[in-house]
Amino acid sequence: GAGVSQTPSNKVTEKGKYVELRCDPISGHTALYWYRQSLGQGPEFLIYFQGTGAADDSGLPNDRFFAVRPEGSVSTLKIQRTERGDSAVYLCASSFGGRNEQFFGPGTRLTVL
Amino acid sequence: GQQVMQIPQYQHVQEGEDFTTYCNSSTTLSNIQWYKQRPGGHPVFLIQLVKSGEVKKQKRLTFQFGEAKKNSSLHITATQTTDVGTYFCAADFNKFYFGSGTKLNVKP
Numbered sequence: 001g002a003g004v005s006q007t008p009s010n011k012v013t014e015k016g017k018y019v020e021l022r023c024d025p026i027s028g029h030t031a032l033y034w035y036r037q038s039l040g041q042g043p044e045f046l047i048y049f050q051g052t053g054a055a056d057d058s059g060l061p062n063d064r065f066f067a068v069r070p071e072g073s074v075s076t077l078k079i080q081r082t083e084r085g086d087s088a089v090y091l092c093a094s095s096f097g098g099r100n101e102q103f104f105g106p107g108t109r110l111t112v113l
Numbered sequence: 114g115q116q117v118m119q120i121p122q123y124q125h126v127q128e129g130e131d132f133t134t135y136c137n138s139s140t141t142l143s144n145i146q147w148y149k150q151r152p153g154g155h156p157v158f159l160i161q162l163v164k165s166g167e168v169k170k171q172k173r174l175t176f177q178f179g180e181a182k183k184n185s186s187l188h189i190t191a192t193q194t195t196d197v198g199t200y201f202c203a204a205d206f207n208k209f210y211f212g213s214g215t216k217l218n219v220k221p
Binding site for chain 2: 033035041043044045048056059093100101105106107
């Protein structure tokens with residue numbers, strides 16, 4: 001079956017621009033996570049959805065970051081007024097239930113010039 | 114905040130040698146997961162440990178969860194070149210905190 005997919009795979013933008021990153025989880029997975037991974041580091045938690053609601057958004061670094069999951073499936077991570085420090089690989093993962101095996105997507109590599 | 118320390122940061126071994134990575138927390142964990150990330154790839158789930166003192170094996174990989182549920186280890190016996198990658202622990206503090214990973218390089 002299809003795994004977690006993320007689009008785009010690469011995004012290059014200019015400082016100050018707005019970007020949207022999309023995640024398509026595995027069908028039937030109720031939990032969805034967004035992480036950010038910088039080179040040489042482990043994934044850094046951003047936000048966790050259980051169904052349509054954000055169960056925990058404490059990892060979002062500031063109010064420029066926002067994520068939605070309106071129908072409990074696809075999720076979009078939105079970043080306003082991008083900064084060079086936002087450059088990283090953004091990973092999405094889904095799981096069946098909140099504390100089970102996480103299936104990761106291939107990630108979106110965001111580069112802010 | 115919550116933190117997990119993972120050591121060592123790097124490990125270079127000759128093929129056939131053993132490898133161990135350790136994950137430590139200052140607080141008790143409800144469970145811990147282990148992932149492997151190949152160069153250029155994304156994390157792939159290996160195992161989840163839940164019970165105090167739990168030991169699980171997957172072929173040449175042995176995973177342990179400490180009695181106090183504050184530490185965990187992953188041991189690979191007789192490494193192969195296919196084991197190359199970065200191994201992460203992910204601690205459950207109601208959300209998952211990943212360690213910084215141990216990058217394993219295996220020389221053939």
